[in-house]
Each structure stands twice: as structure tokens, then as C-alpha cells.
Amino acid sequence: MTDRPIDIRSDTVTKPSPEMRVAIANAEVNDDVIDVDPTVKRLQDLCAEMLGKEAAIYMPSGTMTNQVAVRVHCQPGDELICDVNCHIYNYEQGAYAQLSGVATRTVEGDFGVMQLDQLRDLIRPDNEHMVRTRLVCLENTHNRGAGRILPYENVEAVCRWAEENGLRRHLDGARLFDAVVASGIEAAEWAKHFDTVSVCFSKGLGAPVGSALAGPRDLIQLARRHRKVFGGGMRQSGIIAAGALYALENNVERLAEDHANAKILANAIRETEGLSLEPENVDTNMVIFRVDSSLGTAFDFLAALEEKGVLVLTVSPAKIRAVTHLDVTDKEVIRAGEIIQRVAEKLKDR
Numbered sequence: 001m002t003d004r005p006i007d008i009r010s011d012t013v014t015k016p017s018p019e020m021r022v023a024i025a026n027a028e029v030n031d032d033v034i035d036v037d038p039t040v041k042r043l044q045d046l047c048a049e050m051l052g053k054e055a056a057i058y059m060p061s062g063t064m065t066n067q068v069a070v071r072v073h074c075q076p077g078d079e080l081i082c083d084v085n086c087h088i089y090n091y092e093q094g095a096y097a098q099l100s101g102v103a104t105r106t107v108e109g110d111f112g113v114m115q116l117d118q119l120r121d122l123i124r125p126d127n128e129h130m131v132r133t134r135l136v137c138l139e140n141t142h143n144r145g146a147g148r149i150l151p152y153e154n155v156e157a158v159c160r161w162a163e164e165n166g167l168r169r170h171l172d173g174a175r176l177f178d179a180v181v182a183s184g185i186e187a188a189e190w191a192k193h194f195d196t197v198s199v200c201f202s203k204g205l206g207a208p209v210g211s212a213l214a215g216p217r218d219l220i221q222l223a224r225r226h227r228k229v230f231g232g233g234m235r236q237s238g239i240i241a242a243g244a245l246y247a248l249e250n251n252v253e254r255l256a257e258d259h260a261n262a263k264i265l266a267n268a269i270r271e272t273e274g275l276s277l278e279p280e281n282v283d284t285n286m287v288i289f290r291v292d293s294s295l296g297t298a299f300d301f302l303a304a305l306e307e308k309g310v311l312v313l314t315v316s317p318a319k320i321r322a323v324t325h326l327d328v329t330d331k332e333v334i335r336a337g338e339i340i341q342r343v344a345e346k347l348k349d350r
């Protein structure tokens with residue numbers, strides 16, 4: 001019998017557990033577009049409560065919650081400030097421009113962390129030649145920063161500066177609960193510095209579909225309007241919201257297991273000649289490592305791993321990403337580490 005592949009491409013590959021499927025099968029549903037689906041309402045209420053906000057709204061994807069947030073905060077001709085490696089800037093097709101007529105000003109952060117000194121001069125003067133600086137977006141944990149947790153004091157300082165200068169603040173918290181579990185700082189504590197916060201249920205939390213945007217009641221009411229025009233009004237969406245609700249109620253604390261597994265993987269990579277972690281520290285469930293050119297490219301390395309039953313992703317021609325999650329066990333992660341070491345040995349001797 002061949003073992004199943006160890007799939008550590010992403011925490012989005014997680015599948016609903018048998019218990020989650022029971023919750024989904026038994027979900028009470030109704031038409032959410034007319035705002036009467038009881039399961040969606042329960043999910044939204046729980047989300048708002050956990051994030052310390054007045055209201056929350058369920059949407060099909062994290063891209064949609066982020067882009068609806070941009071639309072809520074900005075008008076055409078406005079500009080948002082963000083880290084150059086963030087998801088909103090890199091992985092959402094420039095939707096802020098396509099859908100909302102918004103420009104971006106990017107900052108070269110350190111694995112996602114922008115310093116106040118880099119931001120201070122970026123606010124445009126009130127001048128008809130220029131776009132209007134309107135919004136700052138942060139991402140926590142940081143995806144291309146290898147799951148890095150933004151330092152709390154940094155978040156506090158950047159958000160205070162933004163508020164003092166009349167800028168709105170949005171947090172892309174697709175993996176905020178990883179930051180919560182690893183830092184011991186409550187979700188609401190992180191969220192209180194922001195006007196709006198988006199979280200994803202379909203990553204490490206293990207639900208099949210969805211994301212939520214939380215914030216003040218008036219902004220979430222506006223978000224509801226934009227969700228509709230972006231095509232995100234769903235009817236009996238309690239069916240999928242039930243999986244998200246199950247995930248929030250059962251799968252948050254266990255994220256610590258994924259973090260422990262990522263450290264196991266990181267240790268194996270640290271000990272391997274030709275591989276180096278970037279960044280060196282692993283905060284949560286993601287590991288990014290550089291493949292030295294003496295071993296070939298990241299694509300060569302990925303192909304060799306795949307042949308041995310380990311699935312990963314490349315994030316650049318020289319870098320590979322691995323993500324731990326609830327569908328990989330510690331034993332599988334140990335084995336993946338051994339396979340990574342063996343593949344590196346073999347490629348060195350080509």
C-alpha cells in the first residue's frame with residue numbers, strides 16, 4: 001500500500017471532518033439575501049463577539065471581504081497604503097483598481113512589518129493633482145512573510161498614527177486566529193486597532209468555504225450593499241456557514257498543534273545543507289525556505305519532493321513554502337522533514 005501524499009501546499013487544502021459534516025448536514029437554513037438565515041446570523045454574531053466589533057458579515061472568500069472593505073473605506077481616486085508583499089496587493093488581481101478605482105502606495109516591509117518611519121511622509125497633501133490617502137491595510141499573520149505575527153506594539157503604533165492622521169484601518173486577518181493562539185493576545189485586542197477586520201474560515205480553521213468582515217454596524221451595513229454588487233449575496237448559505245461556525249467553535253485552540261508541527265519541519269530544514277529558512281524564525285504554521293542554486297531551482301526541488309509524496313508550493317524561483325494544518329499529523333510532518341533532507345542530499349550529488 002502506498003501512503004497518501006503529505007499535502008503541505010497550503011492550509012486551504014483542509015477538508016471538512018466527519019463532525020463538521022454532521023453540523024453542515026443539520027444546519028438550519030433560510031434566505032440570507034433577505035437576512036433570515038439563522039445559521040449565518042449565529043456565525044456573524046459569534047464572529048463580531050470574538051473580534052469585539054458591533055457586527056460581522058459572511059462572504060464567500062477572503063478576497064471578497066478585503067475588497068468589500070476597500071470599497072467601504074474608499075472612493076474612486078483614493079489611495080491605500082500597504083506592505084508590498086501583502087495579499088491585497090499581490091493576490092487579488094488589483095481588484096482595488098478594477099472594482100473600486102482605488103490606487104495603492106506600497107511600502108517595503110520586513111517580512112510584512114512596516115515601520116512608522118516608512119509611513120510618515122506618505123500622506124498626500126490636499127491638492128487637486130493628487131489621489132487622496134485614505135486607508136492603511138495590515139496583514140496578520142503575514143502570508144508572504146511566512147506566517148509572521150506582526151509585533152503587537154508595531155500594530156498599535158501604525159494604527160495610532162493612521163487614526164491621528166484621519167486614515168481608516170483595515171486588517172487582513174485571514175490567519176488572525178493563528179496570531180491569537182501563538183501570541184496569547186485575544187482576537188478583540190488585535191482587532192480594536194482597526195475599523196474593519198477580515199478573517200478566513202477555509203484556511204487553518206478547516207471549514208470548506210468563507211470569510212467574514214467585522215466592524216461597526218454602519219460600515220457592515222454598507223458592506224452588505226457592496227457584497228451584493230460584487231456577487232456575494234448567497235441564499236441558503238447556512239449550509240456552508242455551519243462549517244465555519246463549527247470551525248470557530250472547535251478548531252481555534254488546536255492551531256497550536258500546527259505551529260508545533262511547523263517548528264518540527266523548520267528544524268529539519270535548518271539542519272539541511274543547501275536549504276535556509278526565510279525568515280529564520282517560524283511564528284505559526286508556515287515555513288518558507290530558500291533552495292541554494294547548487295541544488296537546482298525551487299521547481300526542481302518541488303518536483304523531486306512530489307515524486308517522494310510530499311506536496312509543497314514555490315513562492316519564487318528559489319523559494320518553497322510549506323504549511324502545516326489539521327489534516328497532517330506530527331508523524332507525517334516528521335516524515336516530510338526526512339524526505340526534504342534526503343531530496344536535498346540527492347540533488348547535491350547530481
Ligand SMILES: *Cc1c(COP(=O)(O)O)cnc(C)c1O
Nearest residue numbers: 061062063064087139143172174
Ligand atoms: C487566503 C488569504 C486571503 C483570502 O483568499 P481567498 O482565497 O480569496 O479566500 C486573504 N488574505 C490572506 C493573507 C490570505 O492568506
